[in-house]
Amino acid sequence: MTAISKAEDTRQRVLDVAARQFRDRGYAGVSLRDIADEAGLKAGSLYYHFRSKDEIVATVLDIGIALVHEAVERAVAALPQGPSPERLLTTAIRQHLQAFLAYSDYTSANVRIFGQLPPEVRRANLPARQRYEALWDAIIDRARAAGTVRNSVDTATFRLFLLGAMNASLEWFDPARGDVDRLARRYADLALHGLLGRPEA
Amino acid sequence: MTAISKAEDTRQRVLDVAARQFRDRGYAGVSLRDIADEAGLKAGSLYYHFRSKDEIVATVLDIGIALVHEAVERAVAALPQGPSPERLLTTAIRQHLQAFLAYSDYTSANVRIFGQLPPEVRRANLPARQRYEALWDAIIDRARAAGTVRNSVDTATFRLFLLGAMNASLEWFDPARGDVDRLARRYADLALHGLLGRPEA
DNA sequence: GCAGTCATCTAACAAACGTTAGATAGATTT
DNA sequence: AAATCTATCTAACGTTTGTTAGATGACTGC
Numbered sequence: 001m002t003a004i005s006k007a008e009d010t011r012q013r014v015l016d017v018a019a020r021q022f023r024d025r026g027y028a029g030v031s032l033r034d035i036a037d038e039a040g041l042k043a044g045s046l047y048y049h050f051r052s053k054d055e056i057v058a059t060v061l062d063i064g065i066a067l068v069h070e071a072v073e074r075a076v077a078a079l080p081q082g083p084s085p086e087r088l089l090t091t092a093i094r095q096h097l098q099a100f101l102a103y104s105d106y107t108s109a110n111v112r113i114f115g116q117l118p119p120e121v122r123r124a125n126l127p128a129r130q131r132y133e134a135l136w137d138a139i140i141d142r143a144r145a146a147g148t149v150r151n152s153v154d155t156a157t158f159r160l161f162l163l164g165a166m167n168a169s170l171e172w173f174d175p176a177r178g179d180v181d182r183l184a185r186r187y188a189d190l191a192l193h194g195l196l197g198r199p200e201a
Numbered sequence: 202m203t204a205i206s207k208a209e210d211t212r213q214r215v216l217d218v219a220a221r222q223f224r225d226r227g228y229a230g231v232s233l234r235d236i237a238d239e240a241g242l243k244a245g246s247l248y249y250h251f252r253s254k255d256e257i258v259a260t261v262l263d264i265g266i267a268l269v270h271e272a273v274e275r276a277v278a279a280l281p282q283g284p285s286p287e288r289l290l291t292t293a294i295r296q297h298l299q300a301f302l303a304y305s306d307y308t309s310a311n312v313r314i315f316g317q318l319p320p321e322v323r324r325a326n327l328p329a330r331q332r333y334e335a336l337w338d339a340i341i342d343r344a345r346a347a348g349t350v351r352n353s354v355d356t357a358t359f360r361l362f363l364l365g366a367m368n369a370s371l372e373w374f375d376p377a378r379g380d381v382d383r384l385a386r387r388y389a390d391l392a393l394h395g396l397l398g399r400p401e402a
Numbered sequence: 403g404c405a406g407t408c409a410t411c412t413a414a415c416a417a418a419c420g421t422t423a424g425a426t427a428g429a430t431t432t
Numbered sequence: 433a434a435a436t437c438t439a440t441c442t443a444a445c446g447t448t449t450g451t452t453a454g455a456t457g458a459c460t461g462c
Contacts, residue, residue: 006439026317028230031419044422045440053420085397112316115372116227143396150398153391161391164369165362171316172361186358194395195344195359196286197351208409232449245452246410254450 011049014039019060019105027057027113058121061114064106065128071099073135085143086192092139093191094184096166101175111167133159162191212250215240220261220306228258228314259322262315265307266329272300274336286344287393293340294392295385297367302376312368334360363392 017039021030032053036043050056075095079088100107110129114122136159143149166187173183218240222231233254237244251257276296280289301308311330315323337360344350367388374384 010439024317026227026229026314028227029317032421033418041439042441043420044442047421048439089396112313113227115313116225116230140396148397150394150396153396154387157387158391158396160369160373161366161388164372165366168361168365168369171365183358186355187362190354190359190362190395191391192395192397193351193399194391194393195290195341195351195354196349196393198394198399206408211409233451234448242409243411244450245412248451249409 007049010039010041014041014046014049015056015060015063016105018056019064019109022057022060022113023105023108027116054118054121057109057113057117058124060106060109061121061125062128064103064108064110065125065132067103068096068099068107069128069132069135071095072139076139082146085146085148086188088139088143088146089192090185090188092136093162093166093188094181096163097169097184097187098180100166101169101173101180104170104175107167108170111170133163136163158191165191208250211240211242215242215247215250216257216261216264217306219257220265220310223258223261223314224306224309228317255319255322258310258314258318259325261307261310262322262326263329265304265309265311266326266333268304269297269300269308270329270333270336272296273340277340283347286347286349287389289340289344289347290393291386291389293337294363294367294389295382297364298370298385298388299381301367302370302374302381305371305376308368309371312371334364337364359392366392 014035018030018035021034021038031043032046033043035056036046046056050059072092072095075091076088079091083091110125114125137155140149140155140158144155169183169187173180215236219231219236222235222239232244233247234244236257237247247257251260273293273296276292277289280292284292311326315326338356341350341356341359345356370384370388374381
């Protein structure tokens with residue numbers, strides 16, 4: 001049995017509760033007493049684990065990005081050499097959606113409340129965001145190198161378009177009632193071929 | 202000169218200020234004193250114009266949806282008879298993005314803070330949301346009737362995909378520095394033909 | 403010039419906020 | 433058994449919250 005200290009256990013429970021409450025009611029809409037209540041301790045005790053409310057939300061943000069980043073990076077690295085653009089992007093899309101929706105309390109902090117946080121908190125998490133964007137740009141450019149990507153499509157534009165579409169699934173998709181894999185197949189198909197398929201001349 | 206009552210003028214100013222502050226700091230992160238300060242009156246005076254803070258945010262939500270709904274509906278109705286799917290969807294996408302970004306303080310309330318609002322406020326605005334979704338489904342189905350839409354693509358899935366991608370532009374696109382029309386052309390191209398264009402057999 | 407409506411103000415309310423200091427009980431180490 | 437460390441609690445702090453009641457001065461219609 002691995003020795004998990006009581007503090008670490010409590011800390012994790014606090015973060016889980018905080019992430020879910022931030023998602024539902026926003027950063028300012030959740031008080032430390034709300035979090036403490038549901039995590040089974042008193043508001044003052046939170047300060048044994050975190051220096052401030054800002055530090056709690058910053059930790060939630062970091063965890064959310066890290067989980068998705070690792071999942072996508074690992075899956076793409078595990079592909080056989082020289083995958084087709086379809087295979088490469090379908091894999092990245094599936095992994096993003098799976099991780100994103102599996103840890104949706106944490107990831108939704110990044111989507112829903114990032115823009116409402118104190119500037120210092122935002123600033124601290126920007127590097128992690130930019131690294132994840134860079135990962136996607138690299139994936140898209142790798143697909144482009146295989147030759148079948150349309151030249152008229154800009155990498156950053158496509159990345160913003162695709163991540164926007166995927167991240168919005170947080171607002172309506174319920175993994176308990178729908179099949180994430182099927183969603184991923186449909187979104188990959190749309191991202192790669194669009195509503196119509198072949199463009200006109 | 203049309204006689205705009207002083208009350209109506211103040212009311213509009215309050216809504217403008219409230220929308221922008223909600224966007225930046227969330228619903229609970231903005232106090233009535235914050236709004237009153239920037240609108241040039243005292244917190245208590247807000248109650249001459251609105252019954253509660255909830256009513257202010259509900260009004261902001263309504264305005265945001267109504268502006269975009271009307272813009273898209275009007276532009277689609279003004280198209281010549283029997284437009285091609287490309288023309289129809291490109292027009293709808295352009296209008297959505299133009300209105301969405303032009304009134305971004307109001308529309309971002311719908312995207313950013315809707316999920317964090319008290320359930321009664323959410324419930325009151327659901328019908329307007331559903332009507333806008335129905336408008337898009339009608340547009341997509343009309344394109345489908347023209348025959349060139351791929352059968353494998355589901356209407357609701359495409360609508361969620363596309364609206365998600367477009368609405369995310371709120372988080373990064375600055376109309377003062379970029380060309381909304383160009384963004385619309387690129388997004389329409391991606392939505393219709395994807396990254397690759399023609400799907401494989 | 404008077405009455406009434408309009409739009410705003412001041413001042414207060416109880417409740418809730420993030421945060422801190424110091425006490426406390428159980429576990430671990432000496 | 434004593435001393436230390438760990439994790440939590442209680443109780444309070446000053447500030448801010450949404451909201452209300454009643455006063456106030458400026459316009460409007462007569």
